[in-house]
Amino acid sequence: MTHTFTGSYMWLFFAYAFVFIALLLSVWQKLGLEKDILIGTIRSTVQLLAIGYVLNFVFAADSVWFILLIILMMILVASWNAASRAKHLSGIFWRISLSLAITEIITMGLLVVLGLVSPTPQYLIPMSGMIIGSSMIVTSLFLTHMNREVEASRGEIETLLCLGATTRQAVHVVLKRAVKASMIPTFDTMKTIGLVQLPGMMTGMIVAGASPIEAVRYQILIMLSFSSSAAISAVLISMLSYQLWFTRDSMLHS
Amino acid sequence: MTIKIEALGKQIDSSTSTWLFRDVNTSIMEPTIIGILGKSGQGKSTLLRILGRLLPPDAGTVFLEKKEMSLWDARAWRMKISYVAQQAVMLPGSVEDNLQTVSTLHQRPFDKKLASDLMEQLYMEEIDWSKPAAQLSGGEKQRLALVRSLLLQPPVLLLDEVTASLDTKSKQAAERLLVDLHHQTGTTLIWVTHDLEEARVACKRIWFMANHQLAEDTECEAFFHSPQSVEAREFLQDGNVHAALSEVQR
Helix, strand or coil: CCCCCCCCCHHHHHHHHHHHHHHHHHHHCCCCCHHHHHHHHHHHHHHHHHHHHHHHHHHHHCCHHHHHHHHHHHHHHHHHHHHHHHCCCCCHHHHHHHHHHHHHHHHHHHHHHCCCCCCCHHHHHHHHHHHHHHHHHHHHHHHHHHHHHHHHCHHHHHHHHHCCCCHHHHHHHHHHHHHHHHHHHHHHHHHHECCCECCHHHHHHHHCCCCHHHHHHHHHHHHHHHHHHHHHHHHHHHHHHHHHHECCCCCECC | CCEEEEEEEEEEECCCCEEEEEEEEEEECCCCEEEEEECCCCCHHHHHHHHCCCCCCCEEEEEECCEEHHHCCHHHHHHHEEEECCCCCCCCCEHHHHHCHHHHHCCCCCCHHHHHHHHHHCCCCCCCCCCEHHHCCHHHHHHHHHHHHHCCCCCEEEEECCCCCCCHHHHHHHHHHHHHHHHHHCCEEEEECCCHHHHHHHCCEEEEEECCEEEEEEEHHHHHHCCCCHHHHHHHHHHHHHHHHHHHHC
16 A cells, blocks of 8 residues: 555644654753754755745756756755854855865766766756765865864964975865865765665655665665765865965964 | 064954053064063063964064065965974874974975984984884973974074973083074074073073063173163062072972
């Protein structure tokens, strides 16, 4: 028997029972998370419903411009989100946008050019979303690690500057550590996927009626493309942003 | 190598406009050894860090060879005026990796003989160069950091209490090495120290900082024999009492 969610929105009403459990526990345990739970619930419902209708429209229209517009929107929202990790770095937003855009062009471009996915909105949009989303996490992690590493390695960086190093030379080791740390979760996920959790895309396809083998095929494809997108986005953002930790006089910001 | 410091100032906190020091004016026209003296919290290290272009000043500027600070490429500046920190920081890798830093950064051939000589002069000839630098003792790290900076051979060295963590023997060796270096190569040393004896023996000139300014800028002998300001007299008196007490305790 196959369930469908067409028709009324009663299912949504029942689904809120889960939120009710979370709220109840938060109140009982005095976690003070009620506001976050409510905001999260409202935002996820509204955002997902909205994107559902938008995608419905875009799939029907089948226009390359709409696809590009959706992808651009994804990049901008992802950049805005990742940039919130490093508000003190002026100009970080466009640098993140650029690295996400290049990552998307290379990864998605390869998938299409090699004939691994067909260039239709049904494939391009969800897969782009996953690539941009995963690159956004890598970028956020890079910024968090870099902030911490620069603070922890101030002495090391300044020692190198005093010995006549360029900012690039002075920050090289620290940069490498932050790039590496930002990529590790992607590869760790690749090691345990299928054993610990069934990824969302695969689960979604199976629930929607696709055969598990077909679902796995796409999941493998997306996981492998994540490896390159993680590497591309981490290296790009590191190259584009490292100067931002220095003043114009190549001193470390205090 | 001429240095001219003009109306230099640094604020403790820019929001309250309180000055750590301000209106510092002085110049260095020929190779010399300058001791920067003063009580803690007068901004001696901060002044060195500004000269080494690790911190920006909040007022005034510095001229190096008649060219204003901001017109210099920061890297070119730091190759001429190099700061050596009070807390020696070891770079990742072995003792040899640390010694080779300058040659690696600037793609110069590594002068192993000079490195060995300097290490020997600081009683570090027994140190295994393949040992991870992080495993050295505090005093060894400080001496290695000094050698690492000396291998850059900058015309001006900014020394921030570099002998403070050394035992008496190593301290005297470091002082001897630095003074010899000045005599042999004309390297100018600007030296923050709390050790009055060290300043008296090694330095030619004293910058004394008090009351948020450069209170005295004078010949070393004149400073110790006839300090002009009340603050300097008090400072020397306190220092001498402290030295006498240490002597008695020993």
